[in-house]
Amino acid sequence: SAVISQKPSRDICQRGTSLTIQCQVDSQVTMMFWYRQQPGQSLTLIATANQGSEATYESGFVIDKFPISRPNLTFSTLTVSNMSPEDSSIYLCSVEGARGRPYNEQFFGPGTRLTVL
Amino acid sequence: DAKTTQPPSMDCAEGRAANLPCNHSTISGNEYVYWYRQIHSQGPQYIIHGLKNNETNEMASLIITEDRKSSTLILPHATLRDTAVYYCIVRVVSAGTALIFGKGTTLSVSS
Secondary structure, rough: OOOEEEOEEEEEOOOOOEEEEEEEEEEOOOEEEEEEEEEOEEEEEEEEEEOOOOOOOOOOOOOOOOOOOEEEEOOEEEEEEEOOOHHHHHEEEEEEEOOOOOOOOOOEOOOEEEEEE | OOOOEOOEEEEEOOOOEEEEEEEEEOOEEEEEEEEEEOOOOOEEEEEEEOOOOOOOOOOEEEEEEEOEEEEEEOOOOOHHHHOEEEEEEEEEOOOOOOOOOOOOOEEEEOO
């Protein structure tokens, strides 16, 4: 399977600040996605990170709040902007289309646990 | 909204088979059934997927009814490490379609 790393693994931030989360994959992948998991809840898709173009956001998520970059086929960042306590969640990077794997197999990173005070 | 319905929780004794049901009565002909699980504080892990035939791998078996409106994930010999939230997801397999998660089933395996 594709090996996905996320940085930071966890952070505690003050409200009003921003945090950028990095997602690095050990091989080129076709698709990269970002999810949010609020405490005690299931995963919610935030957006699809598109290489070389703007991310595609799901309903309820906007670029100003969650800017995403994907400069190449192995790396993406998600920024959580102007944070409030409601942004306290686990943020997960996910990939699909890793070399040598079935095209439709989606893998997940370990997540970034964010607490906003 | 998620296209699947799962019981919120189930219990299983260690060493016994765990049978996790999933209803997907509105599934389309081109949608696959996927199962993932999430062990506490980790990212979701792929288990198995299928279209209409039963599938088996080293982790589990997937039984899909003939009308495809429901399925069962079978863990043949549950261990304590199988305690997790199990997600049943139906999905069209095409470029760019991400998994959409429902609430899942919390499976508790006890000794």
